[in-house]
Structure formats: structure tokens, C-alpha cells
Amino acid sequence: MKKFSDLKGGCGINAAGHPVFLVIVAIGMALQPSPAADPEEESVAGDEGSIVNMLDDVVVVGTRTERPWIDSSGSTVSANAEHLLRTGSQDLAGFAKYDPTVSLPFDFSSGDGAFAYGQSGYGSINIRGAEGNRIAIELDGIRQPPQYVSTSFDLGSGDGAGGVGRDYFDPAMFDLVEVLKGGASALYGSDALGGVVAFSTPDPENILKGKNAGGLLRTQYFSANESIAGQVGGAFKKGNTSVMLLYAGRHGEETANNGYLPPNPLDSTSNSGLLKVEHTTGEHIFRLGLELFDRDTSINARSAVTSPFPVFTKYVYNQQFLDRQRASLKWQYTPQAGFVDQLDSHVYWQHAGSRSDNDSASKPRVAGGAPIPGTERTRQQRINFDTDIAGLSSVARRDFGSEDKILQTVMAGIDLSLENGDNRYTRVDSGAPGDHNRTAFAPTETTRAGLFVQDEIKIARRWFITPGLRLDYQEMKPEPNQAYLDRLAEMGRYSQEPPESYDNLSIAPRLTLAWKPVDTMQVYGSWSRGVRNPSAEELSMIFDHPPSGGNPAGALTVPNPGLQEELSDSFELGYKADGKAGRFQTAFFYTRYRDFIENGVFTGEVDGDGREILTTMNRGDAEIYGFEIGGVHHLGYWNPRAEGWQLGLSTGKTIGTNLTEDVPLNSVEPWKTAAFAGYEDPDGKFGARVTGLYTAAVDRVDDTTNQGTFFRPPSWFTLDLAAWWQPTEDIAIHAGLNNIFDEKYWSWGSVRRGNGHLGGTGTDDRSTAPGRNFSLSVTKTF
Numbered sequence: 001m002k003k004f005s006d007l008k009g010g011c012g013i014n015a016a017g018h019p020v021f022l023v024i025v026a027i028g029m030a031l032q033p034s035p036a037a038d039p040e041e042e043s044v045a046g047d048e049g050s051i052v053n054m055l056d057d058v059v060v061v062g063t064r065t066e067r068p069w070i071d072s073s074g075s076t077v078s079a080n081a082e083h084l085l086r087t088g089s090q091d092l093a094g095f096a097k098y099d100p101t102v103s104l105p106f107d108f109s110s111g112d113g114a115f116a117y118g119q120s121g122y123g124s125i126n127i128r129g130a131e132g133n134r135i136a137i138e139l140d141g142i143r144q145p146p147q148y149v150s151t152s153f154d155l156g157s158g159d160g161a162g163g164v165g166r167d168y169f170d171p172a173m174f175d176l177v178e179v180l181k182g183g184a185s186a187l188y189g190s191d192a193l194g195g196v197v198a199f200s201t202p203d204p205e206n207i208l209k210g211k212n213a214g215g216l217l218r219t220q221y222f223s224a225n226e227s228i229a230g231q232v233g234g235a236f237k238k239g240n241t242s243v244m245l246l247y248a249g250r251h252g253e254e255t256a257n258n259g260y261l262p263p264n265p266l267d268s269t270s271n272s273g274l275l276k277v278e279h280t281t282g283e284h285i286f287r288l289g290l291e292l293f294d295r296d297t298s299i300n301a302r303s304a305v306t307s308p309f310p311v312f313t314k315y316v317y318n319q320q321f322l323d324r325q326r327a328s329l330k331w332q333y334t335p336q337a338g339f340v341d342q343l344d345s346h347v348y349w350q351h352a353g354s355r356s357d358n359d360s361a362s363k364p365r366v367a368g369g370a371p372i373p374g375t376e377r378t379r380q381q382r383i384n385f386d387t388d389i390a391g392l393s394s395v396a397r398r399d400f401g402s403e404d405k406i407l408q409t410v411m412a413g414i415d416l417s418l419e420n421g422d423n424r425y426t427r428v429d430s431g432a433p434g435d436h437n438r439t440a441f442a443p444t445e446t447t448r449a450g451l452f453v454q455d456e457i458k459i460a461r462r463w464f465i466t467p468g469l470r471l472d473y474q475e476m477k478p479e480p481n482q483a484y485l486d487r488l489a490e491m492g493r494y495s496q497e498p499p500e501s502y503d504n505l506s507i508a509p510r511l512t513l514a515w516k517p518v519d520t521m522q523v524y525g526s527w528s529r530g531v532r533n534p535s536a537e538e539l540s541m542i543f544d545h546p547p548s549g550g551n552p553a554g555a556l557t558v559p560n561p562g563l564q565e566e567l568s569d570s571f572e573l574g575y576k577a578d579g580k581a582g583r584f585q586t587a588f589f590y591t592r593y594r595d596f597i598e599n600g601v602f603t604g605e606v607d608g609d610g611r612e613i614l615t616t617m618n619r620g621d622a623e624i625y626g627f628e629i630g631g632v633h634h635l636g637y638w639n640p641r642a643e644g645w646q647l648g649l650s651t652g653k654t655i656g657t658n659l660t661e662d663v664p665l666n667s668v669e670p671w672k673t674a675a676f677a678g679y680e681d682p683d684g685k686f687g688a689r690v691t692g693l694y695t696a697a698v699d700r701v702d703d704t705t706n707q708g709t710f711f712r713p714p715s716w717f718t719l720d721l722a723a724w725w726q727p728t729e730d731i732a733i734h735a736g737l738n739n740i741f742d743e744k745y746w747s748w749g750s751v752r753r754g755n756g757h758l759g760g761t762g763t764d765d766r767s768t769a770p771g772r773n774f775s776l777s778v779t780k781t782f
Helices: 019-030 081-086 092-096 204-208 302-306 482-489 536-540
Strands: 076-080 136-139 176-181 195-200 213-222 227-238 241-253 266-281 284-300 315-333 342-362 377-402 405-429 444-459 463-478 502-515 521-532 543-545 555-557 566-579 582-606 612-634 645-658 672-680 686-695 716-728 731-738 773-781
Touching (some): 076 092, 081 731, 204 213, 204 227, 204 266, 444 536
Parallel strands (some): 136 195, 555 612
Antiparallel strands (some): 176 195, 213 227, 241 266, 266 284, 342 377, 377 405, 405 444, 463 502, 543 555, 566 582, 645 672
């Protein structure tokens, strides 16, 4: 059984705390280089982006090749499957629970009187204040669907989505989660403006563990949402071929809050299946992957009925369906002698779809104490988003120099993909008989072609210069169907010709300079360019807003054919060290964003009925800067009797400003600090950890994006306990108790999504985070 210190993940990569502690850790590690280390040897280090790790793990996301942590420049977060188990992760957000600058805002869908436009759960991943489609998400190297917003009333805030988010996963299927912070388009292309999240699923060897056959059986319970999760699978190997089949199922209810107003009742069931086949022959390895995922969620939106400004007064029911299927084939070629040392190629196909069915009704008006027949209002609507993608990627690597003295590593690759996205939005409303077709954007074909190269050069034994460059061509061809053309015609004199094609050639360079005075230390500085092309939805978005308090006549959203790419320039200066005493890293970062695409921007025009004309524009400039500091210290370094004891701290603060309006960026989370103390049995039989998490009060808010004043959550502190026990070689038990003190607190990411277009009705106790809760997991391997 691996120890806590053997795990990727933990309290986030960057940790900080009392200055004396940090000095001790830094000095201790600086004084402990490998006794027999050759100046030219590559050091072996652990997980980048985590203060809890093993000394022989590697990082992939930062360079697209495996690299020891101490040799990989930049800030990342990593969490493997064992870490997710030990921290009691019940959903997608588990991997970033204790990281100071990565979060997953949770939408309770409790504050909007027109709930049909909303969704529940995780709609985004936030990295240092950037989120939504400004973060690239990959699963086993496949680009994941964008976040859709075109059915939302809150188009201008950038804080919520009216359509589906990006949570098409069961975390039980994750073998590894890696996050690269900052602009990463030089490696990952468009959408990596603010960072990259890369999910990986298990391979047959994860179950086989060197055997010819193996199996897994796991059951989990989470009291926060009364959910039960199970995982069962097996693998076998015959000759050079390995096969694995894995299934994960999950059923739960609404996530509990800690207030006097209960959350909306919810019932959710998900299923996930994964088949992988691996065949090795000579210098070649072939990996076939097939995956199926679906989730069905039913919600009784009582808050929409009881809100101060209800649209429907009898009931609001919403049902969400998510599904994703993919097929992929990977080929790894490692020639004994040839022009390249390794060639990794990947061909894939994926479909992802979402459907939201809503059924709402109002009670009849009353006169003289009796209902008036025929005055009831009913609405049934269905919103569909579908994204299909097929692609090919290939990455080649070549080392120059001798086997024990590599002087240069060159990597080059191509990314090709064809993506199709469309939307269907139908409504039958007794209050608006002609309101059947509400298509939000035109079906669009998106073609991407990328070429990238990176060259790591070693100079004078201790200096490393790594330039990189990526060229990306993207073309979007809207293919309006009749439903979209009919919607355009409804816009009256503001109707226009269907949007034209968009094409763009972008250049994304990066440069890193690193110095390693000894094998266990590194100082680095980096600059990278981030790029995000407009989405197909943004290019052809149309929407009509009914009258509201902010606009009594309503508004129309029309396409803007003049959209351009968004750009970012990310700078980071960091230091890291790794040794017997523990691990330490600090990073200071600054990112400047230009030409932010904003939705729902007033054009200054109104139609004959007084409706404002809105569109999507490049108009936002922003800056985000801050720091992260972190470390973990092994007390056994000082005294053998303290072997197994660890202390760790992590802290990070981010400040963001909308330079166009000179106001704070609401997407930036408040200052967060995590600390832990833990013990691991040196024989690997048991362990426990206590983790405290402190989040500062929210004090930088832009209220102009809301129809009222945002609720500012006060500071809060929670204490969690995690423990594990392995009574036998093939049985493992994990348990956790979260929020031990039953702290009542609000997450800023949830609060800013809970206000709704009807004016701040979601900032009551419904949006409080869960109180005291526990988790339990039992795993049997064979």
C-alpha cells in the first residue's frame, strides 16, 4: 500500500505558512542533494503541483512528455486515483479541494426564478481566475466539449452558464488528473488561454500490477449527497495482449447545505463503462479505448416557485440528461535506432450530448376567492446541445547527446480535428403561443490544424533554455438550418444574413529559462502566450430576453461577424527544491488578457418596441496576478522516532482586475490557505491526516454584473480528517470526516452563480456549503 507521501495530490502543489517553517524546509532540502549525484544526472523527483508525492513520479501536462517534477518548470496540480480515494472525493471537484488557486464553482440552481435556463453541478474549472472556455480540458488526449451559455439571461456576467457545463465524467474513472496553470496554447492550442486540465483513465496494468489476471471491487458512500457509488472491473493478459473492462455506477440526491432553507430535491444516477485493449509487438504498442458515460438528473426546483419574483407559482421540474461516447486508438513507436526516439500517435472520435427538459406551471389567477378558469400558465421546453469531434494527433521526440549526457531534447507534433456542434431549443408556452422555436445558434463545423515544436537545450551543465512555438489554424463554418433562419427572421429589421465563416491563423510562443545549481533545486522563469478563438456558439448566438426589472421592454441578442481571438501573456517566476527533508515550491505569476469576448453587450441601439440590441464583442482587457507558496516536511528527517510524521502548508492569493471597466474580476477566488498534519505507518498498513482550510472574506466584487448587490461571503475555516487502513494485502478501507466543526460558510464560486437574473434571490441559506459530513470506501482487489 502506498503512503500518503507516495501520492500525487494532497493540499495542492504550492504550500506556505509560517516563515520559519518555510525557511527550515528550504534549507533542509537545499543541504540534501543526492550524496553520489553526478552533475550531469537527471534528478528523480515527485509530483509537480502537489505537496504530497513520491520521489519517482513524473509530470506530463507541463511539457506533453514525461518529466521528473524537479526538472519540469511551471506550476501544476496532480492527483491520482489513490489520492482521490484518500481525500474522499465524491465528485469532479475532489482533485482541487485543497489547492489555493484551482477551484470548481458549484451551482445549486437555487436562485433563479426561471430555473429552466439554469443547471446544477459543476459548469466550469477555475484556474487563477480564468474559467469556462478559457480553460482547455482533455480526457486521454481528446478535447472535451465547450461550455454553452446561449440560453442564459446572465450573458454579460461571465459567471454562469445557461446551458450545460463541462462535467461529463465519473471521478471513479480517473487514474490521474493534471492541471497546468497559466497560458498553455504553445502546447495545447486554442482554449488553453488560462490553463489546461488533463484527465487520464486507467490502463490494464493498473489492475494487473504485474500479474496475468486481476480484478477490482469497490463500494463508496458519501453523506453530503446521500450517494452510493460502486466500481467493478477486471483485466487479463495473454502473451503480448492485455484487456481491461471497468464499470462505475453512482446514485445520489441533492448536495446538502448548512442552512435553514433546504436545497432543491434532486435525484441523480450515472453509469460509466470503459474497455481498453493493449497489444505490444516489438517496437510498437497499440492501445484501443472505448468509453460510454451517461447521467440522468431530476430536480424539483422549489426555490423557483417560492422566490420573491416567481415566473411559475405551481411547480418547476427540470430533468437533465448527459451522455458521452468515445473510441480511440493510440500507437506508440519506440525504435531501437531511427530518426526519432519515440513517436506517439492518436486517432479518436467522441460524441457528447446534453438535454434539458423543463415542465413548469402557474396557478390560475383568483377573483372573488375563486380561481379563474383558463388563466393557468404552463410551459414545456427542451434544450439540446450536441458536440461531435474526430481527430488525429502525433508527437515525436528526439534526444541529442549520449545516453548519460543528454544535451538537447526536441519535441514536435501535429493536432488535427473536425468538430460539429449544434443546438435545438423548443418551447410550448400557453402564455406565448408563437414561442415554439428558440434555436440559440447555427450548426457549425469547426476545423482545427496545429503544428508545434519545443526544444530543450542544456547549457554549461546547469542552465536550461526551452523555447516552444505553435501555429494553429482554425476555421468555423456556420451551416444555418431552417430553425436558425426562422429565428433570425423573427428579429425584424435587425435580422441579417447568416453569419459568415471565421478563420484565423494564430501563433503561440513560449520560453522558459531554468537554472539548477544542484540536482535537487531549480530556479525558473517562463513566458507563454495563450490563445482562444471564439466558439461556434459565440459566432452565431441569437437570443431574446423577456421584459425584466433591468429592461422593461426586453432585449435581443444578435450575431457579430467581426469577432477576433482572445490573447493572454503569462509570466511566472518560481523556485522549487526536493530532498530528504521534504519539498518546497514558490511561484509568482502575472497574466495580461486582451480582447476578452463578452456576451450580451449593449450595442447602443433599440428596436421599434424599445428592446435593446445586444451582441457578442471583443472588448475586455484584464490582468490577473498573485503568488503561490507551498511545502511538505518529513519530521523523520530530524529524528528516526518521528518517521512517518508529516507537516504541510499551502497558500495562494490571486488578484484580478477588469481593466476595461476598472473593476474587480468576479471570477477570482479569495485568498486560500490549507495546512495538514499526518502520520503514515512506515510499513504501509494505516495512516491518517488532519487538514485545515481557511478562506478569506470576499472583498473585491463588481456588482454591475448582477441585478443587485452580490452577497459577500465572510471568511471561514473547516477541518477535515482522512484515514485509511489496509488490514490485508487485498483489502483497503478509506474514511473521511469533513467540516468537523459544522462550519456554516459560503463558497464564492457558488454564491456568484446563485443570484439569478431576477435579482439576488439565491444568496440565502440555500447556497451554503455542506455542514458536517462523512465518506466511507471499501476496496477489494484480487
